[in-house]
Amino acid sequence: MAQLDLITQGMKLEEGYFYEIYGAECFVESAPHWRRLEPFLQRCAELDKLECIHKVIQEVTDDRSYISELFEMAEGMLERGQTKAARMLYECVAECEKYQHSERLALCQYRIFTLSLGQDQHDNLRAAVHFEPYINRLDEERQLDAIRELANTYGGICHWDKVFQLAEELLQRVKFLEQYKNKKKGLEFIRASKHPLFTYKYYAYLLIATVWGERKEYERALEYTSFYSNIIIEDPTSEDQEFVERYKDWAEVNTYLYKLMMGNYDSLNSYLDFIEENENETLLGLVKVMEAANLYNLNVDHALRRFDLYIHMLYDDRKYESSYNDQIKDDRYTKFWAELAFYQLSKERFHEGFRNLLTCLKSAHKIKDDSTIIYCVGLFEEYRVQASDSVEFQYTSLIKEVYGRYDKKSKISINTV
Structure with a gap:
């Protein structure tokens, strides 16, 4: 690829000018080799030549031995922000995965789901419905992130009954993991979830409070808001403390909010002060x-x-x-x-x-x-x-x-x- 880029530069052509021809000759018309395929796909991702990626991976997936490599490559692309190319690889791996209950397939579907979310509410709903059956096949900790994302998606389209159901499910899964880790005290665990375990429990309370608020049951919303207003964690890390403060802020603003929505005009100025100070x-x-x-x-x-x-x-x-x-x-x-x-x-x-x-x-x-x-x-x-x-x-x-x-x-x- 380095030589091809140098030739292209020497001929004063745009970057990637020969990639389509190179892809056809090396990976479509002849047997592909991963040592050539990997740098080709990576350069195509860097230059956003998605059509080249699509044509090549359609051919190479006949050889299922590359599925693991394509998945790892998609993970790397996702980390580097090459989301369109990553999504193409995830879709390819998901289509070719022969074990339909594998965690890798579920993780591909999770990545596709998060990468599918956008401004179209109908598309978001379709993406959520398609992904939901795969949640139980994910690692237990990743399930927490998946449920959280799903709840946010359904919240974005105002499906509050579904948000309530997912919040309760999130609570149950956190309790299970807490009990499991308490039994295995002393053992070290590598965290697979994005955030500390305790945050998911309080996020579930926040979601439930939000649903009660949307149903105009403001007393119940205030009750659940109190659950995350003063979180106490033993020996908190700096990350833990950051989340504790974040939930405390959310509890403060939501308390003002629910009182305002109950007709308490006196809470308006306090609410305005808070939202002016906190741009989020x-x-x-x-x-x-x-x-x-x-x-x-x-x-x-x-x-x-x-x-x-x-x-x-x-x-x-x-x-x-x-x-x-x-x-x-x-x-x-x-x-x-x-x-x-x-x-x-x-x-x-x-x-x-x-x-x-x-x-x-x-x-x-x-x-x-x-x-x-x-x-x-x-x-x-x-x-x-x-x-x-x-x-x-x-x-x-x-x-x-x-x-x-x-x-x-x-x-x-x-x-x-």
């Missing part, structure tokens, strides 16, 4: 502030003025950071504009309200959030008489895009029947 919580916090304002007819204009710069940033380029994963961030972003649109329109601030509504509709269409699209349509129809010609035009254009997606989807369904 700002977006979700603003969603909840607007929800409470609309639920109890509160005036939160002072909160909007306080976060005016942040809200304008969301309008302009949507460069916000969060500790939540992408699908949860996308959902919160969309819900914020929905709540803000209702708030402004109900106060007869029609210019701001329609601007927020159109922003919400664009985002909901992008992530295929059908329930929010329906909400936007209903809200627009309620205030249509107040809409300017420009707003009408923008709304009609967006709705045509939405209808276009549904029309395309229905034609595909008809053609496949």
Whole structure:
């Protein structure tokens, strides 16, 4: 590969110019050898030549002796951030794995699941449903991460009953591992999970509290929030202490939140102070502030003025950071504009309200959030008489895009029947 790159450079051609020809001659038309194949795949990953990778691995998987090497290579690519190439290799290994109950197959499916998650809520749901049967085949500690990821995914698409079920399952598996490790005290264990064991138990409590909050059972949400408000760990490491502080912060902000959602207006300023200081919580916090304002007819204009710069940033380029994963961030972003649109329109601030509504509709269409699209349509129809010609035009254009997606989807369904 080094010689090929030097020849390409000497001929003043773009990097990887001959890779397709090289791949065909060395791995498709003749018997491949791992000493040649490994550096070729790696260079293709570095240059993002995914089509070359696809063509070659389709041929070499006839020889199953390379499956282990391809899996290890995929793991390395994942660590280096070469996610598209890694996913192709994981899919190849999963397809060729002859032992259908092997841990390697389950780990491939787990990697494919996490790499599949994105902005499309329908795709996220499909990825979660496809992966779920493989959880029990993973190593016990990796199961904790898998359940946590699944719960986050279902939370991102507001399937709260499923989140509750997975949180309870997470609690059971943590208890089992705690009992097992207590019996084997004195033995050293190599951690396979991303985080310390105790964190998964308290994350399960956080998930359960979140579900009770979404069900508007705020007293029960506060009860479960108290479980992770003051975690005590014997001889904590620096990593342990970091998580203890993180959960303490979450408990503080969620206590303010649930009290606010119960109509306790006195907790609003404390909640605003916290979400302003902790940027990871700002977006979700603003969603909840607007929800409470609309639920109890509160005036939160002072909160909007306080976060005016942040809200304008969301309008302009949507460069916000969060500790939540992408699908949860996308959902919160969309819900914020929905709540803000209702708030402004109900106060007869029609210019701001329609601007927020159109922003919400664009985002909901992008992530295929059908329930929010329906909400936007209903809200627009309620205030249509107040809409300017420009707003009408923008709304009609967006709705045509939405209808276009549904029309395309229905034609595909008809053609496949």
